[in-house]
Amino acid sequence: MSAVDATELRIVGFLCNWCSYGGADTAGVGRFQQPTDLRIIRVPCSGRIDPLFVVKSLINGADGVLVSGCHPRDCHYSEGNFYARRRLEVLKKFLPILGIDHRRFEYTWVSASEGQKWKTVVSTFTEHIHQLGPAPKINREALVLARTLAAKAV
Amino acid sequence: MKIGVFVCHCGSNIAGTVDVKAVADQARTLPEVVFASDTMYACSEPGQEGIIEAIKEHGLDGVVVASCTPRMHEPTFRRTLERAGLNRYMFEMANIREHVSWIGKDIEANTRKAVDLVAMAAAKLTHDKGLTSKKFSVNKRVMVIGGGVAGIQAALDCADGGLEVVLVEKTPSIGGKMSKLDKTFPTIDCSSCILGPKMVDIAQHPNITLYASSEVSGLKGYVGNFEVTVTNKASYVDWDACTGCGLCMEKCPSKKSRDVFNEEIGTTTAINIPFPQAIPRKASIDPEYCLKLTKGKCGVCEKLCPTKAIRFDQVDREVVESVGAIVVATGYDLFDHTRYGEYGGGRYADVITSMQYERLLSASGPTGGHIKRPSDGREPENIVFIQCVGSRDKSVGRPYCSGFCCMYTAKQAILTKDHLPESQSYVFYMDIRAPGKMYDEFTRRAMEDYGAKYIRGRVSMIHPKGGRYVVRGADTLMGTAVEIEADLVVLAVGAESAKGAPQLAEKLRISYDAYGFYMESHPKLRPVETNTAGVYLAGACQGPKDIPSSVGQGSAAAAKVLALFSKDQVESDPQISEVDIKRCVGCGKCIETCPYSAIEAIDFRGEPKASVIETICQGCGICTSTCPQGAIQLQHFTDNQILAEVNVLCQQSMQQNYE
Ligand SMILES: Cc1cc2nc3c(=O)[nH]c(=O)nc-3n(C[C@H](O)[C@H](O)[C@H](O)COP(=O)(O)OP(=O)(O)OC[C@H]3O[C@@H](n4cnc5c(N)ncnc54)[C@H](O)[C@@H]3O)c2cc1C
Ligand code: SF4
Ligand code: SF4
Numbered sequence: 001m002s003a004v005d006a007t008e009l010r011i012v013g014f015l016c017n018w019c020s021y022g023g024a025d026t027a028g029v030g031r032f033q034q035p036t037d038l039r040i041i042r043v044p045c046s047g048r049i050d051p052l053f054v055v056k057s058l059i060n061g062a063d064g065v066l067v068s069g070c071h072p073r074d075c076h077y078s079e080g081n082f083y084a085r086r087r088l089e090v091l092k093k094f095l096p097i098l099g100i101d102h103r104r105f106e107y108t109w110v111s112a113s114e115g116q117k118w119k120t121v122v123s124t125f126t127e128h129i130h131q132l133g134p135a136p137k138i139n140r141e142a143l144v145l146a147r148t149l150a151a152k153a154v
Numbered sequence: 155m156k157i158g159v160f161v162c163h164c165g166s167n168i169a170g171t172v173d174v175k176a177v178a179d180q181a182r183t184l185p186e187v188v189f190a191s192d193t194m195y196a197c198s199e200p201g202q203e204g205i206i207e208a209i210k211e212h213g214l215d216g217v218v219v220a221s222c223t224p225r226m227h228e229p230t231f232r233r234t235l236e237r238a239g240l241n242r243y244m245f246e247m248a249n250i251r252e253h254v255s256w257i258g259k260d261i262e263a264n265t266r267k268a269v270d271l272v273a274m275a276a277a278k279l280t281h282d283k284g285l286t287s288k289k290f291s292v293n294k295r296v297m298v299i300g301g302g303v304a305g306i307q308a309a310l311d312c313a314d315g316g317l318e319v320v321l322v323e324k325t326p327s328i329g330g331k332m333s334k335l336d337k338t339f340p341t342i343d344c345s346s347c348i349l350g351p352k353m354v355d356i357a358q359h360p361n362i363t364l365y366a367s368s369e370v371s372g373l374k375g376y377v378g379n380f381e382v383t384v385t386n387k388a389s390y391v392d393w394d395a396c397t398g399c400g401l402c403m404e405k406c407p408s409k410k411s412r413d414v415f416n417e418e419i420g421t422t423t424a425i426n427i428p429f430p431q432a433i434p435r436k437a438s439i440d441p442e443y444c445l446k447l448t449k450g451k452c453g454v455c456e457k458l459c460p461t462k463a464i465r466f467d468q469v470d471r472e473v474v475e476s477v478g479a480i481v482v483a484t485g486y487d488l489f490d491h492t493r494y495g496e497y498g499g500g501r502y503a504d505v506i507t508s509m510q511y512e513r514l515l516s517a518s519g520p521t522g523g524h525i526k527r528p529s530d531g532r533e534p535e536n537i538v539f540i541q542c543v544g545s546r547d548k549s550v551g552r553p554y555c556s557g558f559c560c561m562y563t564a565k566q567a568i569l570t571k572d573h574l575p576e577s578q579s580y581v582f583y584m585d586i587r588a589p590g591k592m593y594d595e596f597t598r599r600a601m602e603d604y605g606a607k608y609i610r611g612r613v614s615m616i617h618p619k620g621g622r623y624v625v626r627g628a629d630t631l632m633g634t635a636v637e638i639e640a641d642l643v644v645l646a647v648g649a650e651s652a653k654g655a656p657q658l659a660e661k662l663r664i665s666y667d668a669y670g671f672y673m674e675s676h677p678k679l680r681p682v683e684t685n686t687a688g689v690y691l692a693g694a695c696q697g698p699k700d701i702p703s704s705v706g707q708g709s710a711a712a713a714k715v716l717a718l719f720s721k722d723q724v725e726s727d728p729q730i731s732e733v734d735i736k737r738c739v740g741c742g743k744c745i746e747t748c749p750y751s752a753i754e755a756i757d758f759r760g761e762p763k764a765s766v767i768e769t770i771c772q773g774c775g776i777c778t779s780t781c782p783q784g785a786i787q788l789q790h791f792t793d794n795q796i797l798a799e800v801n802v803l804c805q806q807s808m809q810q811n812y813e
Contacts, residue, residue: 008263012803017225025223028252036263039270040253041799042224043791044729048775053796060804076685077774078663078749087779119257 006130009063013040014049016080019070022112024122032119035126038066046070046107047080051091052150058100059146064129067107068121081109098146103132157276158189158214160205161250161268162196162221168255173265177220177250180269184276188212196221202234209238216240216282218275220248220268241284243728243790246275270803277798285728285789290769292378293478294719297322299370299658302330303701304693305483306352307708308715312481313361315716320475321356322384323366325414327432328353330485334415336515336523338701339565340596346431346518353433366434371472373661376770377688378478378724388468389438390447391425395463398427398435402455402464411443413520417510419528420520425455425464430518437463479688479718481711482672484658486649486694489544489552497543497616497645503529504623505616505643508539508562515569525573527642530621534641537570538625539563539581540613545648546584554669556648557698560587563646564597567606579606580638582613582627590702609636616643649698663750664689671697682711686772690714729790730771731778737785738763744777744786753777753786 015021021042027034043049046069054065067088075081088107095102106125110118159181163169174192181190189212195201196219205217217240219231224247232242248271250264258264294317298309301323313319321328332338333353335345356362365384372383406423413422415429424443427435437455445452446466456464488509492500504527506514517523527534541563545556560583567579581600586608588594600606613627625638651670659666664684665673672695675683682690690711693704718724731744731753740762745753752770755762764786775788784793 008266010804012800021223022225025225025249025252028223028256031256033259034257036254036258036260036267039267039274039803040249041274041796041803043775043796044788045774045776048779048788048791050779050793053800056797057800057804060800062804075665077772077776078660078665080749080774080776083747083776083780 008037009126009129009134010061011038011064011066011126011129012057012062013038013066013068014043014046014053015040015067016046016048016069016076017042017044018076019112020046020068020108020110020118023068023110023114023118026112026115027118027122030115032115034119034122037126037129038122045075045077045080046084047075047077049084049088051087051094054091054105055095055098055100055150058095058104058135059098059150061135062104063132063135064104064106064125066121066125067105068110069107071109071111098149099142101132104129104135155186155215155280156188156213157184157186157216157218157279158205158208158212159184159187159191159218159220159272159276160196160208161190161192161272162201162219163192163194164221164251164255165195168221168251171255171259171261171264172250172268173261176265177268177272181218181272181276184273186280187276189214197227197230202230202237205231205234206238209235209240214240216244216246216279218246218248218272218279220250220272220275222251223249223253241286243285244279244282246279246282248272248275273802274799277802278795281792281795281798282790287725287728288768289723289725290378291723292719292721293476294318295320295475295477296479296481296715296719297380297382297475297477298481298483300324300330300483300485300693300695301328301356301364301366302483302485302693302704303332303349303352304485304695304704304708305330305481306349306356307705308481308483308692308712309362310352310355310359311709311712312715313359315712317361317715317719319359319362320477321362321364322368322370323364324369324484325428326367326389326436326438327428327434328356328364328366329431329433331509332701333429333431334417334509334516335512336517336519337565337569339561340590340592342565342568350431353431357433364434365473366436367438370658370661373663377718379769380477380480380688382475382477382480384473384475386471386473388441388470389436390441390444390465390468391437391439392463392465392468393434393436395461396436397461398437399460400427400437401458401460402437403427405454405458407452407454408443408445411440416513416520417507419506419510419513439464479690479715480662481690481692481715482658482662482664482684482695483692483708483711484652484655484695486698487652489550489647489650491543491645491647493550494543496614497540497643502616502618502623502643503527504534504641505645508559508566508644508646511566511644515566515573523573525570525642532641533574535577536638536640537577537579537642537644538623538638538640539567539579539644539646540625541581541583541646542612543645543647544650552648552650552669555587555698557587558700559646559648560597561590561593561700563644564588564600564606566644567600568604571604571606579604580625580640581606581608582625583608583610584612590700611636649694652695655695662686662689671695682707682714688718726769727773729773729788730768731766731773731775731786731788733764733766733786735763737783739783739785740764741782743780743782747776747780749774749776
């Protein structure tokens with residue numbers, strides 16, 4: 001079933017204020033229709049996104065997490081997105097170790113002018129999460145283990 | 155904490171596809187929310203008054219407004235809170251317009267989403283702290299980097315406004331490209347007649363210090379208190395003593411030095427004043443060609459100089475200048491046409507650039523204003539102008555329009571007819587782009603009154619033939635191939651970013667685009683500001699620009715500086731990082747990652763700790779996600795604040811998923 005017709009899933013978006021949040025605004029101003037599953041958390045810079053925010057969201061039951069920032073070299077803070085790229089790339093490799101399907105996490109670069117691109121990113125990712133279906137149920141032990149792991153990592 | 159929630163209809167913008175009443179009802183059930191209502195236009199005067207009333211009536215500690223994007227009205231509502239006596243950071247916004255009502259038509263789904271966004275904002279708000287800005291004093295001096303027409307205008311406007319100005323120019327004279335031009339479109343007034351007096355004003359203004367042959371080599375500090383290191387290149391002449399009499403030039407035996415001002419048509423002496431109207435009017439020695447410096451012989455100038463100004467042992471020297479603001483006006487460079495092999499790749503003597511042609515037209519140029527072919531000095535009859543050489547051409551990495559070439563080509567065609575009434579000009583063009591005031595009329599005049607033949611199409615090939623050149627191209631309007639025998643070919647080379655622009659940007663911590671042009675804060679609303687507080691842009695360094703726009707930007711940048719300095723103290727943004735000294739282990743990871751060098755190592759009771767320099771921190775939070783201890787936290791975007799949002803969002807689904 002396509003994302004639009006299905007029951008909503010829980011998708012968390014972490015967006016930098018300057019580019020991607022602006023891009024999401026531009027998509028809104030352009031009235032580009034998108035699936036409603038995503039909820040956006042605004043941060044100043046993609047470099048502010050601690051990979052643990054992503055892990056925490058997924059462990060807490062999010063079905064998907066999308067991170068988006070300024071295109072590399074376009075960062076408002078000159079190099080925050082380079083830090084982000086490195087961290088998020090490592091995170092992608094690390095998720096399976098936590099027992100999380102890495103396909104539930106994606107990161108992209110969308111600039112403030114790219115409303116159309118934002119629509120595409122959201123639609124594709126949402127569709128993709130719907131194909132994966134709701135995140136698997138978590139049992140108590142796995143949760144406790146994950147929590148301790150996460151706590152240690154902090 | 156007592157939170158108030160205000161859900162905005164935004165007319166039908168939100169209320170049309172979100173059940174705003176239901177959102178307000180749901181909000182009332184949230185922890186710590188003691189008041190929630192819906193309002194027609196939250197940002198309107200009555201809307202804001204309603205918020206203020208509710209704050210007073212219900213003794214609210216914080217406010218959530220669910221309306222449009224915070225990028226629009228966050229400052230508005232923060233002021234509202236302040237008017238009601240609350241700290242302006244006790245405010246959160248839920249974006250239920252751009253991110254909800256405008257992108258989905260399903261009222262039920264939209265309403266659910268809006269409820270979630272309000273809950274997230276309220277959860278974050280429970281962790282918000284009141285923040286206060288610090289005030290710090292500003293040093294009311296300004297540095298202008300680049301002495302083209304944009305920089306000159308900015309410097310003069312600031313100086314006339316009573317500021318002390320330091321002007322730094324890379325070459326031995328100010329004036330930039332405009333000083334090389336003969337006449338200027340669309341009025342055909344003499345370039346040096348309008349620029350010359352301004353250059354003299356720079357030299358004579360009591361508020362302006364000029365460093366020519368100088369470049370910025372380092373920057374420390376922040377808005378209001380920058381420390382800029384300027385490297386002054388050795389000229390081998392003591393400029394305090396040099397009077398610019400030019401005696402040395404007359405007798406220098408080395409005459410092969412590069413004549414940069416004349417675009418290297420011809421050469422100049424090893425010791426030279428770049429051009430007669432140069433400011434400062436001082437001689438410099440080109441160390442590559444000076445016989446004394448290269449071979450240890452000669453020294454004629456030293457013997458001749460009436461003021462004993464020659465210093466063969468001079469070295470580069472550094473000066474540090476303290477300023478409160480910086481205007482960057484480093485202009486542009488011209489595309490290197492030798493990359494076009496089909497146009498001869500620089501091998502044909504009579505295929506020249508538009509700037510070289512300006513010098514040929516100029517009465518102060520190497521030919522005294524007579525159009526002569528570089529190869530044999532003959533006056534050309536057929537002159538072909540080719541536009542868009544290094545503009546609008548993806549294959550050479552210059553897909554953008556350089557903006558002024560259509561206009562200067564028309565100007566050059568007009569001037570050519572004035573100089574050589576018997577000549578015939580041909581212009582190969584892609585489109586004519588002439589959107590300025592009186593611009594289109596101007597290009598038409600070139601065609602209609604001056605008989606320049608405009609041919610729409612690109613030139614595919616130029617090859618020499620018996621002392622002339624065959625220019626072969628397509629006429630895309632006629633759908634035919636054309637061949638013209640030319641005596642002289644002028645390439646309208648496009649604009650590209652100034653050499654070293656990215657390196658300077660990195661020193662100044664401003665951003666640049668894929669082509670090396672500097673980025674403004676907002677393409678429409680903040681065209682001369684950068685995202686680094688206190689650093690402004692003027693002229694073609696921001697993108698190709700003609701003289702009127704460059705001058706306009708110079709004045710605009712000056713206005714920004716004057717406005718900044720109109721207060722004795724400026725306020726800092728308190729949304730910056732803060733170190734929890736107890737948690738900090740002094741590893742220094744944050745110091746390494748901070749792109750602004752805003753964190754310093756301090757000694758705290760014998761232990762190394764990190765400390766944020768409040769005025770430099772720009773609030774990106776990179777340090778916060780770097781610190782292994784969670785010791786450095788970006789205020790207003792702390793881990794707890796962001797995780798509060800995550801929790802609200804995911805808790806629900808976790809309960810569903812949890813066995
Ligand atoms: C052939 C030709 C003809 C033209 N004719 C016209 C015309 O008729 N009318 C018109 O309106 N426009 C014309 N233009 C456009 C005009 O040249 C520009 O609009 C104008 O020069 C832009 O001024 P600017 O001060 O921004 O840049 P520039 O003139 O490029 O000045 C920049 C200055 O900064 C200096 N600089 C660069 N880097 C540094 C650094 N790192 N540190 C210190 N200093 C630095 C440079 O040496 C230079 O002096 C013409 C352009 C060309 C190529
Ligand atoms: S990274 Fe954290 S612990 Fe290390 S010095 Fe900075 S604040 Fe202290
Ligand atoms: S928030 Fe950014 S600018 Fe401020 S100290 Fe941390 S890394 Fe540096």
